[in-house]
Amino acid sequence: MRKEDCFYLGKIVSKFSFKGEVLVKLDTDEPALYENMESVFLALGRNLVPFFIEQSSLHKSDLLRIKFEEVDTEADAEAIMKTELYLPLEFLPKLSGNKFYFHEVIGFSIEDHQKGSIGTITAINDSTAQALFEVDRDGTEILIPMNDHFILKVDRENQKIVMDLPEGLIDLYID
Known part of the structure; x- marks a missing residue:
């Protein structure tokens, strides 16, 4: 194994x-x-x-x-x-709705309901007080808080997480 x-x-x-x-x-x-x-x-x-x-x-x-x-x-x-x-x-119990295991969403795309496609989840950083999605956007790393209030939908079928991100968060990384 x-x-x-x-x-x-x-x-x-x-x-x-x-x-x-x-x-x-x-x-x-x-x-x-x-x-x-x-x-x-x-x-x-x-x-x-x-x-x-x-x-x-x-x-x-x-x-x-x-x-x-x-x-x-x-x-x-x-x-x-x-x-x-x-x-x-x-042996992991199946999760549904907006609940997910960290390993399960690696490779999923992140989409903001305002800005559209943000990038692809490459890792989860859970060494901080707030766990973060590590997202690759054309070579730029974007850190997005894994806050339940931001997650609108976990779409397992299309490997996508739709979020409602705070205004200006993504703008910190891209211009």
Whole structure:
């Protein structure tokens, strides 16, 4: 399994018991969706390795307590500490309406209802307080806030996001 075919689910953040249990910080708004998984992929070195789950349960809202098969001691758990967990993309719940996964909209075009075509989404920058679309417009990078109030429509069929951008925002980048 390749990372490109998977999505990041979370990271092992601590050991939980002397029996090899670990706590995983999930990167999701709906942790309950992942409570009864049979297996996950752990990023070990440059590989994704399947690990089978004996038992799991939610622990304090966004943490998942997991007991993996063949991880039976504190030393075993220590060996996988800080490891990232992945699942195949087909396990992502389907979204509809104006909700989307960041990886899903890479390559979509951005259209402003006033200015028309703006460019193509090349990446999502979520390292700032406000996530940003990184948009390429004929070699010029345009940063557009991913604000729900600006997004009018996510058109998956035509791979396009229609937005109502604040006046002057695009003019900062183009003349």
